[in-house]
Amino acid sequence: MQFHLNGFxxxxxxxxxxxxxxxxxxxDPLPDQVDVLIVGCGPAGLTxxxxxxxxxxxxxxxxxxxxxxxxLGQADGIACRxxxxxxxxxFSEKVLKEAYWVxxxxxxxxxxxxxxxxxxxxxxxxxxxxxxxxxxVILNQARVHDFYLDVMAKSARRLRPDYSRRLTALHVAGxxxxxxxxxxxxxVTLTHRSPDGAERSETVKxxxxxxxxxxxxxxxRALGLALHGDSANQAWGVMDVLAVTDFxxxxxxxxxxxxxxxxxxxxxxxxGYLVRFYIELDKLGKDERVSSRNTTVxxxxxxxxxxxxxxxxxxxxxxxxxxxxxxxxxxxxFDNGAEGTARAIPNVFIAGDACHTHSPKAGQGMNxxxxxxxxxxxxxxxxxxxxxxxxxxxxxxxxxRAVAQELIEFDRAFxxxxxxPPKDPSNPESEGVDPAEFQRYFVKQGRFTAGTxxxxxxxxxxxxxxxxxLAEGLPVGMRFHSAPVIRLADAKPVHLGxxxxxxxxxxxxxxxDRADPSSPSSALRLxxxxxxxxxxxxxxxxxxxxxxxDAVIDVRAILQQGHREAGPADLPAFLLPRKGRYNLIDYxxxxxxxxxxxxxxxxxxxxxPEGCAVLVRPDQYVAQILPLNAxxxxxxxxxxxxLDQGQPGSV
Numbered sequence: 001m002q003f004h005l006n007g008f009x010x011x012x013x014x015x016x017x018x019x020x021x022x023x024x025x026x027x028d029p030l031p032d033q034v035d036v037l038i039v040g041c042g043p044a045g046l047t048x049x050x051x052x053x054x055x056x057x058x059x060x061x062x063x064x065x066x067x068x069x070x071x072l073g074q075a076d077g078i079a080c081r082x083x084x085x086x087x088x089x090x091f092s093e094k095v096l097k098e099a100y101w102v103x104x105x106x107x108x109x110x111x112x113x114x115x116x117x118x119x120x121x122x123x124x125x126x127x128x129x130x131x132x133x134x135x136x137v138i139l140n141q142a143r144v145h146d147f148y149l150d151v152m153a154k155s156a157r158r159l160r161p162d163y164s165r166r167l168t169a170l171h172v173a174g175x176x177x178x179x180x181x182x183x184x185x186x187x188v189t190l191t192h193r194s195p196d197g198a199e200r201s202e203t204v205k206x207x208x209x210x211x212x213x214x215x216x217x218x219x220x221r222a223l224g225l226a227l228h229g230d231s232a233n234q235a236w237g238v239m240d241v242l243a244v245t246d247f248x249x250x251x252x253x254x255x256x257x258x259x260x261x262x263x264x265x266x267x268x269x270x271x272g273y274l275v276r277f278y279i280e281l282d283k284l285g286k287d288e289r290v291s292s293r294n295t296t297v298x299x300x301x302x303x304x305x306x307x308x309x310x311x312x313x314x315x316x317x318x319x320x321x322x323x324x325x326x327x328x329x330x331x332x333x334f335d336n337g338a339e340g341t342a343r344a345i346p347n348v349f350i351a352g353d354a355c356h357t358h359s360p361k362a363g364q365g366m367n368x369x370x371x372x373x374x375x376x377x378x379x380x381x382x383x384x385x386x387x388x389x390x391x392x393x394x395x396x397x398x399x400x401r402a403v404a405q406e407l408i409e410f411d412r413a414f415x416x417x418x419x420x421p422p423k424d425p426s427n428p429e430s431e432g433v434d435p436a437e438f439q440r441y442f443v444k445q446g447r448f449t450a451g452t453x454x455x456x457x458x459x460x461x462x463x464x465x466x467x468x469x470l471a472e473g474l475p476v477g478m479r480f481h482s483a484p485v486i487r488l489a490d491a492k493p494v495h496l497g498x499x500x501x502x503x504x505x506x507x508x509x510x511x512x513d514r515a516d517p518s519s520p521s522s523a524l525r526l527x528x529x530x531x532x533x534x535x536x537x538x539x540x541x542x543x544x545x546x547x548x549x550d551a552v553i554d555v556r557a558i559l560q561q562g563h564r565e566a567g568p569a570d571l572p573a574f575l576l577p578r579k580g581r582y583n584l585i586d587y588x589x590x591x592x593x594x595x596x597x598x599x600x601x602x603x604x605x606x607x608x609p610e611g612c613a614v615l616v617r618p619d620q621y622v623a624q625i626l627p628l629n630a631x632x633x634x635x636x637x638x639x640x641x642x643l644d645q646g647q648p649g650s651v
Contacts, residue, residue: 001090002588005580014090016156019056028192030061030162030202033184035384037206038062039219041161043075043141044352044369045212046148050089051377053155054503058384060157061204063165063190065213069149072320073141075366076269076276080127081451081479082367083134085374088502088620091147092134099137100270102126105442106249109422109435110259117310118258122439126253131450133482133495139270141366165190165202170209170222172336172348186347208380210349212373215329217354223336225350227357229329229408235281236359237300239321242273247311250275255442257422257435261306265418274319279303280419281323295323324359328408328415331355334372334397345390346397349376356404358411367451368407372400378504378618387542387552392460392641399456410448417441452479456621460641463624470612471511471625473605480507480616483601486563486594488571489587496591496601499556500620506638510557511602513611513628517559518570523611523628524557528572530631531555538638544645548579552645553638556589558601560609563592 003013036052038045041064052060078086078095086092107122127136152159169189184205193199211219215227243250247266254266262280269276279300297318305313334355335346352369376396382388421432447453455477458464465476474481482497500507515522531537543552557575559566568576568587575589593600601607613634615624626633 002586005584006582012154015154016056018158019156030063030165030190030204031059032203033059033205034061035059035206036061036208036210036380037186037188037204039167039188039209039211040064040213040217040352040354041066041069041145041163042212042214042352042369043144043366044354044373045210046145046152047085047370048210048212048351048373048377049159049161050148050151050155051374051502051504052381053152053157053159055381055385056156058157058381060159061162062159063162063167065164065166067164067193067195069161069163070142070145073143073145074320074322075141076138076267077364077367078137078139078144079364079367079449079451080132080134080136081454082370083137084132084479084482084497084620085370085502086147087134087498088500089148089151090501091151094147095137095139095144096134098143098270099139100268102136102138102253105253105255107435107439107442108249108254108256110257110424112425115259115424118256118308120249121435124439124443126446127450128446131447131452133497136450138267138276144366164193164195166193167213167218167222168201170219170348207384208347208349210351210373210376210380211354212351212369213354215353215357217350219348220331220350220354223348223350225331225333225355227329227331227355229327229357235295235323235325237279237281237295237303237321237323238276239279239297239300239304240269240274240276240319241301241315242317242319243275244314244316245308245312247308247313255418255438256307257433257438258307258309259422259424261309262303263418264304264307277304279307297321327357328359328412329357330404330408331401334401335393337394337397346393349396351376351400355401356408358408359415364407364411364449368403371403371451371454374502374619375400377502381504382618386643387645389641389643395459395461398459402457403454406448410445414441414445452481454478454621461617461623462621463637465625467612467625467627467630470608470610470627471605471614473607474614474622474625476622476625478622479620480509480614480622481605483604484595484599485558485591485601487588488559488563488566488590488592489568491563493595494591496556496558497620499554499588500616502618504618505550506553506618506623507616508553508555508634509614509616510555510628511607511611511614512557512559514560514609516570517557517561517566517572524559525572527613527628527631528555528557528574532572532574534631534635536632536635538635538642541635541644542638542642549574549577550579550586550589552642556591558591558593560593560600560602560611562594566592 035058049062105126108118109121111117111119171187173185186206186209190202211217251268256264265278267276336348337346338344351372417433423432424430456462482495485496512524531539611628613626617623
């Protein structure tokens, strides 16, 4: 984290200087006009709000029907990829400190000798080595909300949710839906309920509206969209409990299949004592809803006790519980764009449960929802700020619906296997799932559940992988897989991916060639010269005049030389940019690959010794890989979607 650029300031450096003359968000009344109105304070809504709060020039408000912040969350699983995103927002360490770390998973089935008893038949590492620098963890959703709310409150806009507001109407005017300088075409009507119960109507006009308001989304209904899918007619219960048990794996993630009493998924919770149970209940009849069963928490406890036999379970306290039915449903699209219409740009979007629902046992709901809005936030900011063409907004629905479709297919198979009875090894004709097959499927899908398997297809902002051979370990379309490096100026070991902050900027990682960086013929130096001086340089074309040189495209270099073999004086001036009102030098643009251990990022990510340029989107996904001498191709890639801004100041 860098600070003091524009003058020394005491206190918490994470608190931005407030925008002068602005009414703090979260205070009455709502403004007449905003750039973005977010409906819903769930994980998707707060991720989007925290992302947009990074831009002082964007007027964002987030409204929520509830009277205040969430205090007890339903979701709890946080995938490795999500922790990588939290690092970009600056609170990964807080999450890791509080959370339960899922290190291993055990598998239980009916004992082969006494099938009315369960026995452990497998134990595996939960996440494969090297998949991410972060673990899979468990933490109450409400705490994740707290961390996002803190980021929002410390932003220049001091963004806070506007609670007790229910959306009652949404209207989009005209066909020309967005673009720099456009009016505010989306009109939203809200009902505000005061603490004394009185209600009044409010009207807000917005350039964009995003519905993050759950499976019963009012925004989705206003767009005439619907969730399509089916139910598995299988009821499950979930409860968070404080309990005493002799089950040996109570502090490990455990999947349990009993012979005749159903299945359980055990998820230890943070704090050392709390445990979550997902408990299989009876099959539902055709067209039967789980609410008609009037299931009690006592019934859930009794079912858990039967499944765990011969182990005992004495529940001392139930912190939270619910019942649900398995179903997989998906929207046809995630925005109001008119397909096949060249000039229609979407200006109303839906994210999270508003556009996809599924069972919770694989721990994907909160994670995929937050990735939805992380995908959307920087795109909205780029268009609103006049940096990118409005056509970029079409990529949101295309990219995220494909991910949701994959999730639905995975969840349908996973939920069916979990609910199926275990096969009887003494009866080859018995129906059900082979416990060993279930464990193999779990291992096979590990990268998907970790959130690292997402791969975006070529589009306006993601190129075909024509030069993938230059960096085989950084697949185009997938998230930038971080690795350790040494910062050149101060010899600090850092993870390269941790420079990918949630600030809306593109990154260009220049993995250098073998030549001495001070050599006039080095490909690194020639590329930096192009970026600094050429009229076709994307840095010069797309950085607004008067802004820091890295305000839109942040360029970093990774040298093949060791940090004691090179120094700042060897670098091109472009990698030592002068910034801020004092023209201070930024010394944190260059890193060295060799580590004291002998490892290096070139080997770890299979990067060619001839080097390459890796272009990374603001949401941390690799968009393009090009040779270091492909200056025209680099310019052409950014020129596809970015808008000219004029010449920036000198470097």
